Each structure stands twice: as C-alpha cells, then as structure tokens.
Amino acid sequence: MTRARSSRSILPGFGLSLGFTLAYLGLIVLVPLSAAFLRTAGMSWHDFVAAVASPRVIAAYRLSFGASLAAGFVNMVFGLIVAWVLVRYSFPGKRIVDALVDLPFALPTAVAGIALTSLYSPNGWIGRWLAPLGIRVAFTWTGVFIALTFIGLPFVVRTVQPVLQELEPEIEEAASTLGANRRQTVIRILLPELLPSLLTGFALAFARALGEYGSVVFISGNMPMKTEIVPLLIITKLEQYDYRGATAIAVVMLVSSFVLLLLINLLQKWSRRFHTI
Amino acid sequence: MAPAVPAPHATRPPFGARPARSELPRATRDPAWARWALTGAALAFLAFFLVLPLVVVFAQAFSKGGAYFLAAIREPDALAAIRLTLLTVAIAAAWAIAKFRFPGKSLLTTLIDLPFAVSPVISGLVYVLVFGAQGWLGPWLIAHNIRIIFAVPGIVLATAFVTFPFVARELIPLMQAQGTDEEYSAVTLGANGWQTFWRVTLPNIRWGLFYGVILCNARAMGEFGAVSVVSGHIRGETNTMPLHVEILYNEYNIAGAFAVASLLALLAIATLVIKSIVEWRQTRTA
Numbered sequence: 001m002t003r004a005r006s007s008r009s010i011l012p013g014f015g016l017s018l019g020f021t022l023a024y025l026g027l028i029v030l031v032p033l034s035a036a037f038l039r040t041a042g043m044s045w046h047d048f049v050a051a052v053a054s055p056r057v058i059a060a061y062r063l064s065f066g067a068s069l070a071a072g073f074v075n076m077v078f079g080l081i082v083a084w085v086l087v088r089y090s091f092p093g094k095r096i097v098d099a100l101v102d103l104p105f106a107l108p109t110a111v112a113g114i115a116l117t118s119l120y121s122p123n124g125w126i127g128r129w130l131a132p133l134g135i136r137v138a139f140t141w142t143g144v145f146i147a148l149t150f151i152g153l154p155f156v157v158r159t160v161q162p163v164l165q166e167l168e169p170e171i172e173e174a175a176s177t178l179g180a181n182r183r184q185t186v187i188r189i190l191l192p193e194l195l196p197s198l199l200t201g202f203a204l205a206f207a208r209a210l211g212e213y214g215s216v217v218f219i220s221g222n223m224p225m226k227t228e229i230v231p232l233l234i235i236t237k238l239e240q241y242d243y244r245g246a247t248a249i250a251v252v253m254l255v256s257s258f259v260l261l262l263l264i265n266l267l268q269k270w271s272r273r274f275h276t277i
Numbered sequence: 278m279a280p281a282v283p284a285p286h287a288t289r290p291p292f293g294a295r296p297a298r299s300e301l302p303r304a305t306r307d308p309a310w311a312r313w314a315l316t317g318a319a320l321a322f323l324a325f326f327l328v329l330p331l332v333v334v335f336a337q338a339f340s341k342g343g344a345y346f347l348a349a350i351r352e353p354d355a356l357a358a359i360r361l362t363l364l365t366v367a368i369a370a371a372w373a374i375a376k377f378r379f380p381g382k383s384l385l386t387t388l389i390d391l392p393f394a395v396s397p398v399i400s401g402l403v404y405v406l407v408f409g410a411q412g413w414l415g416p417w418l419i420a421h422n423i424r425i426i427f428a429v430p431g432i433v434l435a436t437a438f439v440t441f442p443f444v445a446r447e448l449i450p451l452m453q454a455q456g457t458d459e460e461y462s463a464v465t466l467g468a469n470g471w472q473t474f475w476r477v478t479l480p481n482i483r484w485g486l487f488y489g490v491i492l493c494n495a496r497a498m499g500e501f502g503a504v505s506v507v508s509g510h511i512r513g514e515t516n517t518m519p520l521h522v523e524i525l526y527n528e529y530n531i532a533g534a535f536a537v538a539s540l541l542a543l544l545a546i547a548t549l550v551i552k553s554i555v556e557w558r559q560t561r562t563a
Binding site: 107 | 412437492553
C-alpha cells in the first residue's frame with residue numbers, strides 16, 4: 001500500500017505546485033527565520049555571549065531544558081502504556097479516550113494554562129489537597145513540569161500507536177513457540193521494535209515543550225531566576241525593547257530546535273529501515 | 278493520524294480495520310492482571326492530565342451562573358476578539374487550502390515541519406524583526422503609513438507561520454497512501470490537468486482536507502504565543518480570544534476568563550469530534 005509518487009512525469013501540474021509551495025515556504029517561513037540569524041550576525045561576539053549567557057538566561061535554560069526533559073520522559077513511559085492499552089485491549093469508551101488523546105493539540109494553550117493553574121493553585125481542586133502536605137505545584141518547577149507534560153502527551157502516543165498496530169502478531173507467536181515467556185517477548189521482541197518510534201515521540205514532545213509559552217506562563221509564576229522559561233524571557237526582553245538580546249536568545253533556541261529536528265529525521269530514517277526488513 | 282507528528286508510517290490502518298484482539302491466539306495476550314493494571318494506569322494518567330483540566334474550564338465558567346457567562350461573552354471587547362479571530366481563520370484557511378499538493382521530497386517535508394519545532398514566541402519575534410519599527414522593512418512601512426506589527430496583518434502572518442504545517446501534514450500521508458493510479462487512469466482517458474484534479478484527486482482527499490482545515494482553524498483561533506508578540510494587545514482592535522482570556526485572568530476576572538476559555542474549549546472538542554467522524558468515514562470507504 002505504501003507507494004511513493006515516484007514518477008510523476010505524466011501527471012501535469014508538478015512545476016506549478018512545487019513552485020507555489022517553495023514561494024510560500026520561502027516568504028512565510030524561511031525569510032523571517034533568516035532575519036533572526038542575520039540580526040545576530042550584526043552583533044559582536046562579546047555582546048552575543050553577554051546576551052545569551054547571563055545568569056538569568058542560564059537559569060531559564062536550566063528550567064526549560066530540565067522540565068522539558070522530565071516531561072518528555074514521563075510522556076515516554078505513560079505514552080507507551082496509553083498506546084499499548086489503546087491498541088491491544090478493549091474497554092467501554094475506548095474510541096472516546098482515543099479521540100481525547102489529541103486534546104492538547106486542539107485546546108488553545110492559554111486555555112490549558114489557566115485550567116491547569118486553577119487546578120493546582122493552593123485553593124484549586126488538586127492544590128487544596130496538596131497544600132496541607134506542604135507540596136506547592138503552581139508557581140514552582142513542578143507546575144512548569146505538569147504544563148509541559150500536558151502539552152507533550154499526544155506525541156509519544158501518536159508515534160507509537162501506528163507502529164504497534166502494524167506489528168504482526170506472528171512475531172510474538174514465534175517468540176512464544178520458541179519458548180519465550182511473555183516478559184521475555186515484551187522486553188526482547190516488542191520493545192526493540194518500538195524503540196525508534198518511542199525516541200521519535202520523546203524528541204517531538206521535548207522539542208514542543210522547549211518552545212511552549214501559553215500553557216506555562218500562567219502556572220509558572222514567572223519569577224526571574226526561579227520559574228522563568230526561555231520563551232518568556234524573550235518576550236520580556238522584547239517588551240523592554242531589547243531586540244538584540246531577544247534575538248540572540250531566540251537564535252540559541254532555534255539552533256537547538258534545528259538539532260532536534262535533524263535528530264527526529266534521522267530517527268525516522270532509522271525506524272523506516274527497521275520496518276522494511 | 279496525529280496532525281503534529283511527522284508520520285513515519287503513512288499507511289496506518291484506520292481504527293476498526295484490524296481484527297478484534299480477542300480473536301488473537303494466547304501467545305499475544307497479556308495476563309488479566311497486566312491488562313487491568315495497564316488499562317487503569319493509562320486511564321488514570323489521561324483522566325488526571327486531560328479530563329480534569331477540561332472539566333475545570335467549564336466548571337469555572339459556570340461557577341457564577343449562566344447569566345454572567347453570557348454577559349462575559351457578549352462583552353464588546355470579546356465580540357471584537359471573536360470577529361478578528363474569525364477573520365484570521367478565514368485568511369489562514371484560504372492560504373492553507375491553496376497549497377495542498379506537495380510533492381513529498383524529504384528536504385521539503387523537513388522545511389514544512391519547521392514551524393512545529395520553532396517556539397511560537399520566536400515565530401512572532403521573527404515577524405517583528407522583519408516588519409517592526411526597528412526591522413528590515415520598518416522604515417519603509419512607516420514612511421508609507423502601513424501598519425503590520427501591532428495590527429491585523431501581523432497577527433494573520435504569525436498565525437499563518439504557526440499553522441503552516443497542519444493541512445499539509447494531514448494530506449501528505451493520505452495522498453501517498455492513495456497512490457497515483459486513479460490520476461493516471463484519468464489522464465489516459467483524456468482528462469486534462471484541472472479535470473483530473475477536480476474530478477479525481479479532490480474527491481479522494483476531501484475528508485482529510487476538511488479535517489486539516491478544521492484543525493487549522495482551531496489552532497489559528499487558539500494561537501497565543503506568536504500572536505501575543507505581534508499584536509500589541511490593543512483591546513477591541515488587536516485582541517484575539519486567547520489574549521482576551523489572558524487579560525481577563527490577569528485582571529482577576531476569573532469567571533470571565535473561563536467563560537471565554539470555555540468557548541475555545543468547545544471549539545477544541547468540536548475539532549476532536551470532527552476528527553473522529555472523518556476517521557470513521559475513511560475506515561468505511563477504505
């Protein structure tokens with residue numbers, strides 16, 4: 001069924017569609033992005049380092065990267081479980097649950113932000129129970145982590161699910177007939193097969209979490225040096241008309257996004273090779 | 278198919294196309310305790326992270342009674358916000374629809390995915406760098422009295438950047454799975470390019486296209502980070518619904534914020550329902 005459109009020469013319209021796509025891509029995406037890099041190229045190295053490595057910025061990197069990694073990891077574990085349950089088991093309301101997994105894609109981030117904040121603030125539905133235990137979620141690192149987990153949730157599920165569906169039961173049956181017990185089958189047969197898609201999902205969730213703004217700013221409290229994420233720092237600098245500082249930080253974030261994107265593409269090539277065997 | 282995920286396996290069979298798992302031999306079945314534990318863990322995780330935030334939006338929206346809810350969404354500022362958002366949607370959707378036929382080259386796909394990997398805040402920032410008062414075109418725009426940043430065109434551009442991949446991402450796997458046989462037949466039978474497109478390709482992809490546009494709409498109406506950078510927060514003029522949510526929330530008008538938020542949440546739920554219907558239809562026609 002997988003058939004690439006390899007020879008399109010007979011079908012008309014190739015030049016038109018490709019040309020239009022490239023023009024649109026260039027105008028909307030590439031030219032504006034290059035503006036960020038060219039702006040930074042005008043800065044001296046010293047200014048650049050001062051802008052991207054001040055203590056406040058470094059604290060923000062630490063928070064953004066740390067919380068995104070933690071959220072990506074939690075999503076990897078629970079995303080695998082959710083995908084497994086959705087593909088392998090049946091229970092009432094399964095289709096609704098399956099549709100609901102996409103909620104973080106569809107729900108505007110600001111809505112998610114205020115909803116999570118009012119759940120976890122000290123007088124919220126969940127925060128009320130945590131406060132007497134001395135656990136504060138809203139306006140701390142944990143709050144940022146929870147918001148990032150929310151928005152990254154669909155990525156692992158939606159990359160693992162199709163792979164799991166296409167996995168032939170014959171492989172597991174073969175393992176079973178050769179004397180493997182269920183645990184061995186899962187660890188030796190299933191997990192290696194799912195690994196590329198798991199890592200892809202993790203990288204996607206991580207990349208999304210790094211840039212996330214709307215759902216985090218409400219719950220984080222935005223205290224400089226403590227709960228200030230990198231995108232917020234960019235906005236703060238913009239509001240102070242520090243365009244160069246904002247652009248320099250943006251370039252650092254852009255480069256890390258590009259590296260992640262490259263990694264995701266390599267992972268997908270890897271997983272495709274796995275699948276054509 | 279998840280829209281924001283670069284689909285590694287374009288031909289995932291739709292739900293319902295696979296055999297029921299209960300017919301599978303015992304070798305692939307987990308013990309009952311594992312089934313229950315995993316199902317429980319998955320559902321608890323989803324309930325905690327997905328259902329609860331959704332419920333709290335509506336509970337808070339109605340906490341001060343329906344009348345307040347109506348008053349909040351009828352507020353002129355909110356209406357202006359809705360109108361502006363719908364305008365954004367219409368233009369962004371039109372842009373998106375116009376470019377649906379992508380030859381799937383790997384570099385091109387990577388470039389199309391680029392906006393997914395870029396923080397919305399940075400998407401807004403780059404437009405400020407191009408069109409803002411300090412930007413490349415800034416002096417020229419000021420001289421000609423054209424406003425882009427802190428005005429509607431800036432919001433539309435930033436939204437177009439952010440929603441750029443959605444329709445394409447939805448259509449590429451679908452069109453790849455369908456192959457080119459039907460188009461070849463049409464051409465062989467003497468159809469010209471536009472006839473082939475209108476009579477063969479478009480009917481084949483209409484459901485995917487429909488869902489892509491709906492999703493694009495939902496994202497466009499809900500976009501927050503990019504829009505908040507380029508809009509300048511001028512009430513009643515450059516204030517989209519999510520920005521209005523933020524303003525009300527920061528003014529401690531919690532019920533009002535949640536009233537507007539619940540409208541956006543309803544839109545999100547509608548998107549998910551339409552997605553399920555589209556998937557169901559694709560399964561039936563397959």
